[in-house]
Amino acid sequence: MNDRIHNFSAGPSALPTAVMQEMQEGLLSYRGSGMSVMEMSHRGDLFMGIIEEARTRIKRLYGLSDDYEVLFVHGGASLQFAMIPMNFIGEGQIAEYIETGTWSTKAIAEARIQNKGVRVAASSGDREFCYIPKVSDISADAPFVHMTTNNTVRGTQWHDLPDTGGVPLIADMSSDILSRPLDVSPFGMIYGGAQKNMGPSGTAVVILRRDMVEKIPQTLPTMLSYRTYVDKESMFNTPATFPIYAISLVTKWLEETMGGLAAVEAVNKRKAGALYTLIDEDDFYCGTADKASRSLMNVTFRLKDRELEPLFVEQSLASGLAGLKGHKSVGGIRASIYNAVSEASVAALCEFMNDFRRKHR
Incomplete structure (x- = not known):
């Protein structure tokens, strides 16, 4: 491993060396099965054990109760920008978005493309997104407040959550998920692409509170409804098996090696x-x-x-x-x-x- 460099890439990003070595050792024959994780059936016992381990370790790291589902969804965080308003902004509702840079701006744009009700509750665009803005005016009728907890382009991060007055937070945590303890109680949903802190690119982790599922309309396309991923335990179709395997190993490393x-x-x-x-x-x-x-x-x-x-x-x-x-x-x-x-x-x-x-x- 002497030819390894110091990797400061923003995403896809560095993976723990021990995790990559474990993946390398099992690449051709996972746990003596004679198959790589990339080859095995996603409905077989071996992979079902992998996805359950990833789900369980995420729940344990965040101390999640049974009120939360851990889902693995295609399309990375960018697809969630479109799925969130599709699933959670009903007719006549106006969701609150906090704009703190590139990715929050893209999330707002995806909601507006669908002609969904959107209000920018706070923005730091007046100073090129170099700070986290104050949030003081949240409508009690809003279906959710969307925020981006860490902003990779401008180098800002929320260190204290905004007070939403009980309106559920939905947070893009792509770049700081699993990097610190978190009180999950204000969140209706947490999501993040895997390729910064959890594994290689190819899937997004979605942590969804069960009461949010009740808000999802029955008329959405099957693969664009979070209800599908909840009902089918992220197995409606073939999930991104190898990235999920990597997530299971990274979360194991976070628990057992990092503490x-x-x-x-x-x-x-x-x-x-x-x-x-x-x-x-x-x-x-x-x-x-x-x-x-x-x-x-x-x-x-x-x-x-x-x-x-x-x-x-x-x-x-x-x-x-x-x-x-x-x-x-x-x-x-x-x-x-x-x-x-x-x-x-x-x-x-x-x-x-x-x-x-x-x-x-």
């Missing part, structure tokens, strides 16, 4: 803290998010001399540090430090950043 979400959060705070401390030492590097809104998952910054940024990316890659180029819509530098990115990788990045600053100050 649960509180321990994971402590590591994530140390990683982010090391980078932000370095960035704040002088004005050579400039953080792009307000300090109170900074993400523990995506550390975004610019160089004071922006002409140096392409060289920073080029030389960082030559030094074994990959994925540091900022999102194409905003430029700059972005270090995505999800759960699987080790403290050693962050230390290597800090060493490079200090060295680069000394040479180009």
